[in-house]
Amino acid sequence: MPTFKLTIAYDGTNYVGWQRQAAGTSIQGLLEQALAELNGGAVAVAGAGRTDAGVHALGQVASFSLQRAIEPGTLVRALNARLPADVRALSADSVAEDFHARFRASRKTYRYRICTADVLNPFERHYAWHVPGTLDVNAMDTAARSLEGRHDFAAFAAAGATIRTTERTVMRSRVTRTKLTVESALRGGDLIAYEITGEGFLRHMVRAIAGTLVEIGRGRRPGEQMREVLSSRDRGRAGPTAPARGLFLVGVEYRDL
Amino acid sequence: MPTFKLTIAYDGTNYVGWQRQAAGTSIQGLLEQALAELNGGAVAVAGAGRTDAGVHALGQVASFSLQRAIEPGTLVRALNARLPADVRALSADSVAEDFHARFRASRKTYRYRICTADVLNPFERHYAWHVPGTLDVNAMDTAARSLEGRHDFAAFAAAGATIRTTERTVMRSRVTRTKLTVESALRGGDLIAYEITGEGFLRHMVRAIAGTLVEIGRGRRPGEQMREVLSSRDRGRAGPTAPARGLFLVGVEYRDL
Numbered sequence: 001m002p003t004f005k006l007t008i009a010y011d012g013t014n015y016v017g018w019q020r021q022a023a024g025t026s027i028q029g030l031l032e033q034a035l036a037e038l039n040g041g042a043v044a045v046a047g048a049g050r051t052d053a054g055v056h057a058l059g060q061v062a063s064f065s066l067q068r069a070i071e072p073g074t075l076v077r078a079l080n081a082r083l084p085a086d087v088r089a090l091s092a093d094s095v096a097e098d099f100h101a102r103f104r105a106s107r108k109t110y111r112y113r114i115c116t117a118d119v120l121n122p123f124e125r126h127y128a129w130h131v132p133g134t135l136d137v138n139a140m141d142t143a144a145r146s147l148e149g150r151h152d153f154a155a156f157a158a159a160g161a162t163i164r165t166t167e168r169t170v171m172r173s174r175v176t177r178t179k180l181t182v183e184s185a186l187r188g189g190d191l192i193a194y195e196i197t198g199e200g201f202l203r204h205m206v207r208a209i210a211g212t213l214v215e216i217g218r219g220r221r222p223g224e225q226m227r228e229v230l231s232s233r234d235r236g237r238a239g240p241t242a243p244a245r246g247l248f249l250v251g252v253e254y255r256d257l
Numbered sequence: 258m259p260t261f262k263l264t265i266a267y268d269g270t271n272y273v274g275w276q277r278q279a280a281g282t283s284i285q286g287l288l289e290q291a292l293a294e295l296n297g298g299a300v301a302v303a304g305a306g307r308t309d310a311g312v313h314a315l316g317q318v319a320s321f322s323l324q325r326a327i328e329p330g331t332l333v334r335a336l337n338a339r340l341p342a343d344v345r346a347l348s349a350d351s352v353a354e355d356f357h358a359r360f361r362a363s364r365k366t367y368r369y370r371i372c373t374a375d376v377l378n379p380f381e382r383h384y385a386w387h388v389p390g391t392l393d394v395n396a397m398d399t400a401a402r403s404l405e406g407r408h409d410f411a412a413f414a415a416a417g418a419t420i421r422t423t424e425r426t427v428m429r430s431r432v433t434r435t436k437l438t439v440e441s442a443l444r445g446g447d448l449i450a451y452e453i454t455g456e457g458f459l460r461h462m463v464r465a466i467a468g469t470l471v472e473i474g475r476g477r478r479p480g481e482q483m484r485e486v487l488s489s490r491d492r493g494r495a496g497p498t499a500p501a502r503g504l505f506l507v508g509v510e511y512r513d514l
Contacts, residue, residue, distance in 0.1 A: 011379045056380075076376070085382040119333070122268045123313075125342040127380070 001065040004075065005093045005101065005254075006031075008060050011086040013126045013245070017053045018060070027051070027087060031062060034082035038075070039066045048101040048252040049108055049201070054244030056127065058111075059090070059251035063101035101252070107171065108201065109250040112194040112210040112242060113178070128191065129210070129246035135217030137192055141175040143216045143226035144194060147209065148173050154233035156208040158241075163202070166233070172197040175213060192217075195250070204241050212239035258322040261332065262352045262511075263288075265317050268343040270383045270502070274310045275317070284308070284344060288319060291339035295332075296323045305358040305509040306365055306458070311501030313384065316347070316508035320358035326351075358509070364428060365458065366507040369451040369467040369499060370435070385448065386467070386503040392474030394449055398432040400473045400483035401451060404466065405430050411490035413465040415498075420459070423490070429454040432470060449474075452507070461498050469496035 008031070016024035020032070028045055035043040048061040070078075072092035079089040115121065115128040116135055124130075147170050154166040178193040194210050216223050229237045265288070273281035277289070285302055292300035305318040327335075329349035336346040372378065372385040373392055381387075404427050411423040435450040451467050473480050486494045 009379050011382075080376060085377070086379045088376050088379050090376055119337060119345050119347055120342070122266050122343045122345050123384070125268075 001067065001097060002069045003063065003065045003095050003097045003099055004072065005095045005099060006062045006064070006075075006079075007090045007092075008057065008062060009088050009090055010057050010060065011126070012051060012054050012056045014086060015053065017055065018047050018049070018051045018057075024053075027057075027060070028062075030083060030087055031064075031079075034079050035064060035066070037082060038070070038078055039068075041067060046101045048105045049110075049249050050203075051247075051249055052204075052244050054126075055247045055249065056245075057249040060249050061101045061105070061252040061254075063095070063099050065097065104254055105252050106255040107197055107199060107253040109172075109195065109197040109252075110201070110206045111248045111250050112196075112206055113246045113248070114192040114194070114210070114214065114242075116190050116192065124191075126245050127248075129214075129243050131214055131218075133218070135190075135192060135214065136219060137175055137177060137190070137217065139219075139223040140192070140194070140213045140217040143223040144173045144175045144196075144209075144213060146223075146227050147196075147230065151230055152233055153202055153205055153230070155229050155235055155238050156205045156212075157202040157235060158204040158208075159235055166202060168198055168200050168202065168205075170196060170198040173209075206247060207242040207244070208235070208238050208240075210242035210246065214242065215239040258324065258354060259326045260320065260322045260352050260354045260356055261329065262350045262356060262358065263319045263321070263332075263336075264347045264349075265314065265319060266345050266347055267314050267317065268383070269308060269311050269313045271343060272310065274312065275304050275306070275308045275314075281310075284314075284317070285319075287340060287344055288321075288336075291336050292321060292323070294339060295327070295335055296325075298324060303358045305362045306506050307460075308504075308506055309461075309501050311383075312504045312506065313502075314506040317506050318358045318362070318509040318511075320352070320356050322354065361511055362509050363512040364454055364456060364510040366429075366452065366454040366509075367458070367463045368505045368507050369453075369463055370503045370505070371449040371451070371467070371471065371499075373447050373449065381448075383502050384505075386471075386500050388471055388475075390475065392447075392449060392471065393476060394432055394434060394447075394474065396476075396480040397449070397451070397470045397474040400480040401430045401432045401453075401466075401470060403480075403484050404453075404487065408487055409490055410459055410462055410487070412486050412492055412495045413462045413469075414459040414492060415461040415465075416492055423459055425455055425457050425459065425462075427453060427455040430466075463504060464499040464501070465492070465495050465497075467499035467503065471499065472496040 020029045045064045076089045113128040120130040150169040277286045302321045370385040377387040407426040
């Protein structure tokens, strides 16, 4: 059966997340519905990362097989004609039948956006965590970098998750100043981005790290504590889970396609 | 009575526009409601520019008088506590009682945003006109510049408007490439911005100019036609009115405050 790798972007604000749920509209559900129409029969779609409700994607990757061959450009146009404007197919590729968006992914990159202006720009309300005041970006960046490497990330895992191992490899973990989404009249205040690239992530891991980084940036705890939290493997030692709206799945990489 | 100049930003997507209407929620109506609560009595709010439904503002200016003095910073915080997140008070100033946001404005700047990518980034869906393909930015810029100066802009006025004069002075009218709102995975395609600064504007004037500029950018008419359209004073000669969602009121300037 012809198999496809689809790259999609979505604004997660109005969705229950990537994964199909009993109630509410999911990105996976929307795609499966649009593809079933094109395919003339049910299609199972696998996603590289299970983004939660309110989390956005600039480059989520999905895989699925269809009954008939279709030119990738035609597939993109046919999907966009059926999907709402806040979910867009960006590109499609024909891939081997054993391709799987999640199992074959070698790296994923997430970005967490924090706005420190006194007043939150209305155009940022769904796309950043509003943390008014001054954050020590250097301290945050040093703490973020201390997570690079292979570690047990249990301290940053969602409570109650039953998974085989909480060890993960993080290739890159950095905090930088970035740009606002819309050129804005906002005076003062930075947009700060935390970006992390890893082989795999635990549920809520990026948001738990972002919550801990903000406590460090505010000076509520010293930057060196990041390593202590990590080695404690205790979720109670990390900061709060940062809100979903600041998180973007930026992209997914595959070693051999 | 203590009089204030208030600078506000708003995402116009969910509103009927600046001006109070019989049905639907307006920005003016929201502000008057929030101020009436603070003031303990009705407040009339004047806005510098009457943005239409779906048009956004980065720096709209409003003026009003209250029964009691209030510290400007306190006023901003009290308003933001009462306004929805897509309408934000950015700053307030105490001004002379005869200040009026519209009559005293010396210049206003609008920006019109056009996205030429094949697939429209979902984060741009409410903030740009999607014109897939290639636009000749140089031809658009030359045509835009030919509007600078004092001219009769009747060719770009909304049909049926009854106004004293259609002469207006445009200080600056330029087309440039600009940045996307959210750092994006979108491949190819530019974001093009038309920016115009003038003493005053006719209803739909910026959108009618933007519609004409896009026809020039697409090569459907030569750039020199902009001057011919202008001198014709005939709305039928100009291009279509570009969609509201691409338009931003960037800021308002006042000579002496």
